[in-house]
Structure formats: C-alpha cells, structure tokens
Amino acid sequence: MTMPIVVGVDGSAPSLLAASWAGREAAIRGAPLRIVHAAVRWTHSVPLVPQPPAWGAGAEAAAREMLRQAAVHAQAGRPHLAVTTEIVEGGAPEELVNAAEGAQLVVVGNRGRGGWAELLLGSVSRHVATRAPCPVAVIRQPHTGDRGxxxxxxxxxxxxxxxxxxxxxxxxxxxxxxxxxxxxxxxxxxxxxxxxxxxxxxxxxxxxxxxxxxxxxxxxxxxxxxxxxxxxxxxxxxxxxxxxxxxxxxxxxxxxxxxxxxxxxxxxxxxxxxxxxxxxxxxxxx
The missing domain is CATH 3.40.50.620 (HUPs)
Incomplete structure (x- = not known):
C-alpha cells in the first residue's frame, strides 16, 4: 500500500492552502491523502485556568465541516484523489508529529489560527518541521502556476x-x-x-x-x-x-x-x- 501524505488543518487560510497543495502533491505521487485536525477537548496540561465546556455536538459538527472544506480544497480538479479526514485528540504539534509516522510527507501551513499575524512561522509548523519522522512541507503562498x-x-x-x-x-x-x-x-x-x-x-x-x-x-x-x-x-x-x-x-x-x-x-x-x-x-x- 502506498504511504499516505498527511496534512494538518485548523480552518485558517494557511491550512486550507496547505490542504490544496497537499492534494496536488498526493495526486502527483499517486498517494492517498489524510487530512488531520487536532482538537483539544480538555486542557489537561493547564490545570490552573478555567476549564472549557465539554466537547459537544456543536464543536464536533464545526470540526467536521472544517475537514469537509479542507477535503474540497484538496480534491479541487482531482476528483479521484483518495482522501480521508480525521479528528485526533490532543495538541496540534504533537498529534501531527504522531500522524507523520508511516507517512511519506507531512504538510502544514506556515501558521494557523493560534499564531500572531506578524509571525512568519507559527509554533505548530516549527515544531512539526523539527520533530516529524518524515520530510515536512511548509506552505505559505497560494499556487500561482508551475515554473517547472x-x-x-x-x-x-x-x-x-x-x-x-x-x-x-x-x-x-x-x-x-x-x-x-x-x-x-x-x-x-x-x-x-x-x-x-x-x-x-x-x-x-x-x-x-x-x-x-x-x-x-x-x-x-x-x-x-x-x-x-x-x-x-x-x-x-x-x-x-x-x-x-x-x-x-x-x-x-x-x-x-x-x-x-x-x-x-x-x-x-x-x-x-x-x-x-x-x-x-x-x-x-x-
């Protein structure tokens, strides 16, 4: 079985660019695409702050819709691309590194929703680029045509x-x-x-x-x-x-x-x- 390409998404514009780029790369390689969203349902690692409401149906539905939109971006012009979506529980940096096990490439946007706008590289993309067990693609610009x-x-x-x-x-x-x-x-x-x-x-x-x-x-x-x-x-x-x-x-x-x-x-x-x-x-x- 061909090893998949993994892309992490959080609904931000850079992550949707990453999903689109990852879909194109998967099609080039003849590989399946796995779209992953990491959700923190309970802040176990920060015990001193007020805990958020329990993960409910609304949050689940929003995450599923986010994954659906990412899949649409990935499959645009590539209807036969095999795409799976998944919500994993935990922090995005660690979970994307875990998801990269057994992948041929992991793809991230240069920063996500949680980053400061002025930062050129977010903490998630930096962590994944540092720790992932496979090559890591960091996407920061929309595709503007091949230069070859x-x-x-x-x-x-x-x-x-x-x-x-x-x-x-x-x-x-x-x-x-x-x-x-x-x-x-x-x-x-x-x-x-x-x-x-x-x-x-x-x-x-x-x-x-x-x-x-x-x-x-x-x-x-x-x-x-x-x-x-x-x-x-x-x-x-x-x-x-x-x-x-x-x-x-x-x-x-x-x-x-x-x-x-x-x-x-x-x-x-x-x-x-x-x-x-x-x-x-x-x-x-x-």
Whole structure:
C-alpha cells in the first residue's frame, strides 16, 4: 500500500492552502491523502485556568465541516484523489508529529489560527518541521502556476544523499528541472578539523566550491537522466541565496541535521529559509 501524505488543518487560510497543495502533491505521487485536525477537548496540561465546556455536538459538527472544506480544497480538479479526514485528540504539534509516522510527507501551513499575524512561522509548523519522522512541507503562498523548476540547497559536504535523493525524485515526479544551489561564505572544509585560511582568493575558492558541488552530485545525473540539472555556486550566506532563489521556483528543498547543535532543532539556514521563503519549503532531515 502506498504511504499516505498527511496534512494538518485548523480552518485558517494557511491550512486550507496547505490542504490544496497537499492534494496536488498526493495526486502527483499517486498517494492517498489524510487530512488531520487536532482538537483539544480538555486542557489537561493547564490545570490552573478555567476549564472549557465539554466537547459537544456543536464543536464536533464545526470540526467536521472544517475537514469537509479542507477535503474540497484538496480534491479541487482531482476528483479521484483518495482522501480521508480525521479528528485526533490532543495538541496540534504533537498529534501531527504522531500522524507523520508511516507517512511519506507531512504538510502544514506556515501558521494557523493560534499564531500572531506578524509571525512568519507559527509554533505548530516549527515544531512539526523539527520533530516529524518524515520530510515536512511548509506552505505559505497560494499556487500561482508551475515554473517547472525545483531548488535544492547543498553544502557540498558528505552525507547529503537523502536530500539529493528526495530532490531528484521530486523533480522527476513533477517533470521539473532541478537547480542545485551551493552558497559559501568561507571555504568549505574538505576534512574534519581542516584549518581555514584567514585570507584567500575568492575566485580561486569559488572554483573549488564549484568542484565540491560537482563531486556531491556526481552519479545523480545518471540515476535520473530525465531531470535537467543546473548548478549555481555563489559567494554569500546560504540562507540569502535560497531565499532569493525562492522567488522564481515552485519549491525549495533543504536539509536539516537533527541534534543538539541545531537552532530550535533546525540549522540556522533552514530556520531562516522557513521564515522567509516565497515558495513552499520541504525539510528533509538526515
């Protein structure tokens, strides 16, 4: 059985955009779509505040209607897409991470009803992007038509095979070109413990960084011969390079290391891109 795509909804405009995007992605992948709404029926974790009324028929009906509307958005133009809806009990961040078990992708809007309007990335989307066991798509803009290209951010260091595999597969599924972006500020260490020079020739180092990127993607052209690949190496901060690239692409794919060194569970570049990208972003952990 094909693993599903999961999307979390709360009735907000960003979550309905996420449902629409998730429906399109599920259709591309030939996957079923599972739409999930997390409902806190009883605030067990906040015992000092007045408890809300018991979950009643009205609240249940409102949640079901919200899920119905999300399904309509997901199936628009895709009537044969298999969609299921579900209300799960608990906090949205934790329940969406739980729902991601066994999914091939989990999709969220950049913020929901509970977030401050001025925040670019809500707490739910940040938590899911950090903790989910599968790749996470964060959607912040309505779909405005295909540009036919996906951007993937690469460091050129070893160990990014899961990121490359995801980006190439996604490009192949969409029949899209793939643009590999490698931005550098200082020369990339070749070996652990390499000492970096205090003064260097930017042009010469740029050539070395281009070679590093070429080595990182060596063999992937042969594995995905139908994907048109371009390489872009630039001397600037990786977050700025990827945010700039997001203005004219369909999707930005970024990697994030799990571990204590990461900012809020994500690397600084991933964190910045999730906040400021103008295109949907998929985070692949490795």
């Amino acid at each position: 290209e996906i951007v993937v951010g690469l460091t050129g260091r070893p160990g990014q095979e899961p990121l490359l595999d995801f980006a190439f597969r996604e490009a192949a599924l969409r029949s899209a070109a793939l643009r590999a972006v490698h931005a550098w500020v200082d020369p990339t260490p070749r070996e652990p413990g390499d000492m970096q020079p205090l003064v260097y020739d930017v042009e010469a180092v740029g050539e070395e960084e281009a070679l590093l990127l070429a080595e990182a993607i060596a063999g992937w052209r042969e594995k995905y011969p139908d994907v048109t690949l371009t390489q872009h190496v630039v001397h600037e901060h990786p977050a700025k390079a990827l945010i700039d690239a997001s203005t004219d692409t369909d999707l930005v794919v970024i990697g994030a290391h799990r571990g204590a060194r990461a900012l809020l569970g994500l690397g600084g570049t991933a964190h910045a891109v999730l906040h400021h990208s103008r295109a949907p972003v998929i985070v692949v952990h490795f």
